[in-house]
Amino acid sequence: xxxxxxxxxxxxxxxxxxxxxxxxxxxxxxxxxxxxxxxxxxxxxxxxxxxxxxxxxxxxxxxxxxxxxxxxxxxxxxxxxxxxxxxxxxxxxxxxxxxxxxxxxxxxxxxxxxxxxxxxxxxxxxxxxxxxxxxxxxxxxxxxxxxxxxxxxxxxxxxxxxxxxxxxxxxxxxxxxxxxxxxxxxxxxxxxxxxxxxxxxxxxxxxxxxxxxxxxxxxxxxxxxxxxxxxxxxxxxxxxxxxxxxxxxxxxxxxxxxxxxxxxxxxxxxxxxxxxxxxxxxxxxxxxxxxxxxxxxxxxxxxxxxxxxxxxxxxxxxxx
Numbered sequence: 001x002x003x004x005x006x007x008x009x010x011x012x013x014x015x016x017x018x019x020x021x022x023x024x025x026x027x028x029x030x031x032x033x034x035x036x037x038x039x040x041x042x043x044x045x046x047x048x049x050x051x052x053x054x055x056x057x058x059x060x061x062x063x064x065x066x067x068x069x070x071x072x073x074x075x076x077x078x079x080x081x082x083x084x085x086x087x088x089x090x091x092x093x094x095x096x097x098x099x100x101x102x103x104x105x106x107x108x109x110x111x112x113x114x115x116x117x118x119x120x121x122x123x124x125x126x127x128x129x130x131x132x133x134x135x136x137x138x139x140x141x142x143x144x145x146x147x148x149x150x151x152x153x154x155x156x157x158x159x160x161x162x163x164x165x166x167x168x169x170x171x172x173x174x175x176x177x178x179x180x181x182x183x184x185x186x187x188x189x190x191x192x193x194x195x196x197x198x199x200x201x202x203x204x205x206x207x208x209x210x211x212x213x214x215x216x217x218x219x220x221x222x223x224x225x226x227x228x229x230x231x232x233x234x235x236x237x238x239x240x241x242x243x244x245x246x247x248x249x250x251x252x253x254x255x256x257x258x259x260x261x262x263x264x265x266x267x268x269x270x271x272x273x274x275x276x277x278x279x280x281x282x283x284x285x286x287x288x289x290x291x292x293x294x295x296x297x298x299x300x301x302x303x304x305x306x307x308x309x310x311x312x313x314x315x316x317x318x319x320x
Contacts, residue, residue, distance in 0.1 A: 116317055
């Protein structure tokens with residue numbers, strides 16, 4: 001079969017499309033891939049900057065969707081069943097072997113492309129809002145990087161959960177995309193704090209979800225918060241990891257909360273419960289994964305460049 005392999009940590013150019021052996025079942029679920037997702041974490045893996053270090057060479061790709069070719073008898077999955085897959089790496093190939101606990105049934109009305117867009121971004125958004133952010137209906141949510149994969153997912157989920165949602169984006173095109181995604185308001189990242197204060201008046205922000213990072217953005221996020229407000233840190237796509245003087249938390253009575261989605265995999269029923277909640281929101285039409293660009297599976301490097309150059313909106317997808 002064909003697969004992408006990262007042979008050197010030199011960025012997107014180090015990703016090659018090559019022949020590899022098909023995976024053996026070996027107690028896992030074997031899946032024919034019909035779509036695979038592209039994320040900022042994949043880009044980090046091409047330079048060795050991601051938190052998980054994998055020996056070279058390896059196949060990137062954290063989420064995919066496809067059809068079950070083989071599964072253990074006790075997996076609760078049938079040959080031919082449509083599924084989504086969430087893994088730490090390994091999805092950018094024609095056939096994937098995944099542990100049973102990382103394979104999730106795909107709702108009948110969800111396309112393979114949407115299925116590949118959902119696991120990493122939407123389950124991260126649910127985890128950030130409900131478990132880490134303790135979001136409640138009627139609160140005000142602000143999302144940085146709101147036109148990207150995690151950002152659009154969090155915007156949609158926030159609206160579906162009854163939050164007043166404000167999107168922060170980099171340009172007018174992304175602003176329009178965030179509004180189409182379901183944001184009640186969208187502002188540009190330049191001067192965003194003053195713009196948000198003008199929008200909200202005397203009401204400050206209850207929850208900030210930040211996949212972008214950067215020192216000044218982080219400081220302003222803290223300034224935007226209501227008493228007992230929360231900043232949920234999801235990532236650092238800006239490349240700069242901010243540092244915190246914790247007296248700011250004490251004086252303001254606010255929280256800064258880390259959000260690493262991987263913990264769901266080690267929580268009993270964590271993934272299955274989260275996917276069930278997401279499926280409910282999809283079935284009611286409250287949430288619909290948003291697809292940005294679509295590339296042929298062999299053009300992984302081009303897809304990564306779109307993310308590296310900050311041109312992406314929604315989830316970038318690879319298809320066979």
